[in-house]
Amino acid sequence: MRSFDVVILGGGAGAKMIWGSVPGGSVAVIESGLVGGHCPFFACVPSKAMLQTAATWRLAAHGQFTDLFTGGVSARQAYDQAVRRRDRLVHDRDDSAGAAALAETGATLVRGHGRIARPGVVTVDGEEIGYRDLVLNTGSTPTVPDDIPGLDDIAAWTSEHAMSTAEYPDSLVIVGGGPVGCEMAYLFAAFGCTVTLVQRASRLIPREEPEASQQMADTLEGLGVQVALSTTASEVQTQEGRTRVLLDTEYSVAADTLLFATGRTPATTDIGLDTLGVVPDERGFLPTDEHCRVTGTDNVWAIGDAAGPAPFTHTAHYQGRVVAANLAGRPVRTDYRALPRTVYTDPTFASVGHTEASARQAGTEPVIATAAVSDTVRATIDGTTQGWLKLIADPHTGTLLGATATGGRAEEWISELSQALRSEIPITDTTDVIHPFPTFSEELEGALWKLAPRF
Numbered sequence: 001m002r003s004f005d006v007v008i009l010g011g012g013a014g015a016k017m018i019w020g021s022v023p024g025g026s027v028a029v030i031e032s033g034l035v036g037g038h039c040p041f042f043a044c045v046p047s048k049a050m051l052q053t054a055a056t057w058r059l060a061a062h063g064q065f066t067d068l069f070t071g072g073v074s075a076r077q078a079y080d081q082a083v084r085r086r087d088r089l090v091h092d093r094d095d096s097a098g099a100a101a102l103a104e105t106g107a108t109l110v111r112g113h114g115r116i117a118r119p120g121v122v123t124v125d126g127e128e129i130g131y132r133d134l135v136l137n138t139g140s141t142p143t144v145p146d147d148i149p150g151l152d153d154i155a156a157w158t159s160e161h162a163m164s165t166a167e168y169p170d171s172l173v174i175v176g177g178g179p180v181g182c183e184m185a186y187l188f189a190a191f192g193c194t195v196t197l198v199q200r201a202s203r204l205i206p207r208e209e210p211e212a213s214q215q216m217a218d219t220l221e222g223l224g225v226q227v228a229l230s231t232t233a234s235e236v237q238t239q240e241g242r243t244r245v246l247l248d249t250e251y252s253v254a255a256d257t258l259l260f261a262t263g264r265t266p267a268t269t270d271i272g273l274d275t276l277g278v279v280p281d282e283r284g285f286l287p288t289d290e291h292c293r294v295t296g297t298d299n300v301w302a303i304g305d306a307a308g309p310a311p312f313t314h315t316a317h318y319q320g321r322v323v324a325a326n327l328a329g330r331p332v333r334t335d336y337r338a339l340p341r342t343v344y345t346d347p348t349f350a351s352v353g354h355t356e357a358s359a360r361q362a363g364t365e366p367v368i369a370t371a372a373v374s375d376t377v378r379a380t381i382d383g384t385t386q387g388w389l390k391l392i393a394d395p396h397t398g399t400l401l402g403a404t405a406t407g408g409r410a411e412e413w414i415s416e417l418s419q420a421l422r423s424e425i426p427i428t429d430t431t432d433v434i435h436p437f438p439t440f441s442e443e444l445e446g447a448l449w450k451l452a453p454r455f
């Protein structure tokens, strides 16, 4: 039997933080799909690539830049170009570069579906492989409702299909208004598709600030998306080659394609957890302690979408680094206070830490300050004035509890706030940071200078 010091089950985002970081130890990565997981091939990279092409193409619609464009590219042609660019960037879903990077570190790639056979042993296609430490990194799969009559008769899309097909739906119904639903609605509407977005909750991206949900709805509606809130799909019918989606209101929508963006489920079934006595929580996440060690075990770790608490690639990277440190004998603990959240529509959305509501739920009446993208000179220069920043501070400690921002490349400079939050930097000190002129990051000064006199 081949045996390794560390076996990583699933070669997704966090695995690469570990596979080259076990000094003097042998590592095997078991992967049933593509090395790198969903992010580089079916999720983050292809979606951001298409959103970038959409944003570039839409510049032509902006009065200040229209004359710079030679014109003549239809929405459909722009979509086709976006697909070609996307497929180039994701290497046509070929993972040989990732596999080569893995091999260069001296780690061993085992292709196939892995399953824990008993403590210390996993099996892959009948072969037993021994481990000292096991890292569960099996990711997640799209959640599709199984209680909608008629669904079995149509080929509904998930984001994975949308991000790997060249098909162009003239009309699209998207069910689910979280980050995936909003990004998909933005990009297909930007390329001229008729999009209806059906969201069960009373607002889009419902865990975020209500102002952000409203801005998201305004952005999408501005592109022509029909946003149906507090609504769900109750039945699906096929009519003359089209799909008719009956809603639980009195309405129905006909479209070429139906796309589900109704969340993701941790891939924690069918991996033999029972042999270790490990039981996922009610949402399917693996229970872990603050070192990412699976609760009740000494030598089993869990990272990424399978572990929670927030399914982002940067969460998986972070947890991979935490596990690598622990495997190297440094007992590093996770701290999720400053975990950023993003949605890459235009304007983009970025947040970190508490919202106003969650701070109150946690028992703090927060101090709040806001600023607008349009306050910066960079906004005038770039001709983009949409967006704002909202800061939430702790009245007792004078430190940041959270921030939400839209527009103005907030996804880049939000990390400055993450640092302040994570390191509990007094707000009175943050006002001493000098931002380069003219940048969007100067918006931070506006809000922080409003907060500082309160402490």
Ligand SMILES: Cc1cc2nc3c(=O)[nH]c(=O)nc-3n(C[C@H](O)[C@H](O)[C@H](O)COP(=O)(O)OP(=O)(O)OC[C@H]3O[C@@H](n4cnc5c(N)ncnc54)[C@H](O)[C@@H]3O)c2cc1C
Pocket (backbone or CB within 6 Å): 009, 010, 011, 012, 013, 014, 015, 030, 031, 032, 033, 034, 035, 036, 037, 038, 039, 042, 043, 044, 045, 047, 048, 112, 113, 114, 115, 137, 138, 139, 140, 141, 159, 160, 180, 267, 270, 271, 303, 304, 305, 306, 311, 312, 313, 314, 315, 316, 344
């Ligand atoms: C459309 C979309 C856009 C997104 N955009 C962003 C973004 O912009 N930024 C961001 O931070 N996050 C984004 N995300 C979330 C991000 O994709 C995930 O959080 C990330 O991919 C999780 O990585 P992971 O390694 O945990 O899981 P995965 O990427 O799912 O990787 C798990 C791997 O394990 C393998 N595997 C599973 N079970 C087994 C088994 N038993 N044996 C062998 N192999 C197995 C799978 O084949 C897979 O390759 C997006 C998600 C979607 C759906």
Ligand SMILES: NC(=O)c1ccc[n+]([C@@H]2O[C@H](COP(=O)([O-])OP(=O)(O)OC[C@H]3O[C@@H](n4cnc5c(N)ncnc54)[C@H](O)[C@@H]3O)[C@@H](O)[C@H]2O)c1
Pocket (backbone or CB within 6 Å): 145, 175, 176, 177, 178, 179, 180, 181, 183, 198, 199, 200, 201, 205, 206, 231, 232, 233, 261, 262, 263, 264, 310, 311, 312, 341, 342, 343, 344
């Ligand atoms: N930019 C990014 O970083 C990025 C982009 C996309 C996704 N992601 C990650 O992927 C994860 C999954 O995203 P998601 O948007 O699929 O999931 P989600 O759970 O965040 O949102 C799903 C939404 O669908 C709605 N919904 C669920 N069932 C429904 C139904 N039957 N009818 C109507 N609406 C329904 C819910 O109200 C919810 O708001 C996110 O949590 C996020 O972390 C990140």
